[in-house]
Amino acid sequence: MTTSAKSTSFDYVKSQLFHSRKKNIEVVSNFSPSVNGFNKNCFDGSKSFRLYNRIHPNIDVVVNGKKINGSASVGETSYVGLKKCEVIKYKEEDLAQTCMLGKFVEGRFVYKQTFIIRSYEIGPDKTATMETLMNLLQETALNHVTSSGLAGNGFGATREMSLRKLIWVVTRVHVQVNKYSSWGDVVEIDTWVDAAGKNGMRRDWIIRDYRTQNVITRATSTWVTMNRETRRLSKIPDEVRQEVEPFYLNRYVFANGDDDPDKINKLTDDTADIIQSGLAPRWNDMDANQHVNNVKYIGWILESVPLNVLQDYDMTSMTLEYRRECRQANVLESLTTMKNADPLTTITKDIESTHLLRMQDDRAEIVRARTKWLPKNMIDQQP
Template structure:
């Protein structure tokens, strides 16, 4: 018999079962001969159903109809632990696990770069929430919310050694540190839960913006006091060399391919009313040659966010590709590749995102 967690047993009468608040009886036992399950030829009759002090038994087996909403939720519950993750290393590192879903893989049956970026973002937000610092903003602390401040990413670099497949479980560690006088750095490490091997890593830089004026802001002293106890001076990418180099600006003359007419949709917006930083990955790939997408893995990408983007703008995606060496003896037609990208506004050509990427032939072991 199915468990109905949203209602309690009200009374059981001959031939029919009603749900609501349980009624007290002299014996607290209400015998019935059958229970109406809605009719139909396949309906099963219940020989006996008893209600004893709010607990219902059908054919001698317990069936709990009491509301789960009244049950207190323990922070140690396995479901919450899976959903929210946990702190390790003295609460300096936050760890969360994810299963790669079928809708998170691409044509080659592995997780996409967009999937990895989304998982990084989810882990970061749950880190803030689980730390007890979360205010009413999207990843903002209490003091930030009081001052109408939000975090905005200025640069992110992710490097992938191996893409997970459907059904794999990944474990993501994240932590934060200072970045200069007025910024924050957030790092991640992704491991395969079964092998414990690191399969990807990422680093990013963030600054504060006033969510109403859309102007950058210094980090207030009160916010520093909130976040400093969680800072860990550790780099996921040694030297962070790939994020320190300036990314070349593409123009119509230097770009090999241009895709115009890219329109941000309402679903591309985040709660801060600008395009979610992960969405740019898809637009970047729109101008990458199909042969590259089919034959190569995107092993590294650095995104340099120049300005925020709203829904009303049409965008263009520009790409240029270059080879990094001698073609290997594989199915690929060339050696590993590098690419430079630009997402710009179509009307005035104002830069939104610059990016640099590295590609490895899928047949190259």
């Protein structure tokens, strides 16, 4: 049977309906013009079926004239003697909005979103990685822009930015982790924005354990605008400033400015303990703005961290200073120096590391970074 372009939406409904293969049911749907085909393909004339788990919040199922929607769990309810099943799908834009699962709080100054830690987002110790945390922060930020109604046709860009061919680029990120979530945990992320000097924007985040509401991660970042064609930094136009200023919240995620403000020293061949060469970006490392996704740099930084540190320690803090774009054609080198520990054998109470990612050919700097580490059995004991 040839299905319409929207037939993938039927598959979701089908997965929510357990059915026997009996006959004589009328199924009405606004998913597709091909209603008869939908009857045969999805329900096969079922005379009874069972709804389980949760129907998607944006899909209504009407059984014998009674609507059952996604606002409540329907459990293992079984319906026998079914004569009519009507499946109603809302507008595509409403469905996309619902799937974001985010909401505004505190007078629309703070955007809140929840996530579950998936199996593919954990490391060998079954907890979320720093890359996972950074990806969740980025996802929340992008959904914040979209939900605010400001989104243009760019990757997180506002409408006025899109008209001027501008994109956001991050210049600095600082993350402090009190506890890493485990596989299956649910986390709640709050994010908000404020001005950063005359031509920057600051974005902060708080991650809480959804069950306990304890703060487990804090993060702050600085962003500037860049012309997506010339790749040159740009002042924030007044029109863009007028768009984002109503969302500014004068609140700092770190008390007393404790966001690792110290300068990160540049590493050289002489000062680095370990140098890992030949790191090549892949096509899948590129983002929608046609440069390497800023989260990808974390993995390359860790390429030059000693294995015993990765196995026996948790990263409690990471500061990244982005200095240059990286494209797919570039080949990189990762440099690391360790403080308070022999890079091969010694385990101490805490370790501080300095890192550098640079171009392999001309040694131009891409990212400077600093990380702090505690033994795995000590991270939960932090104040």
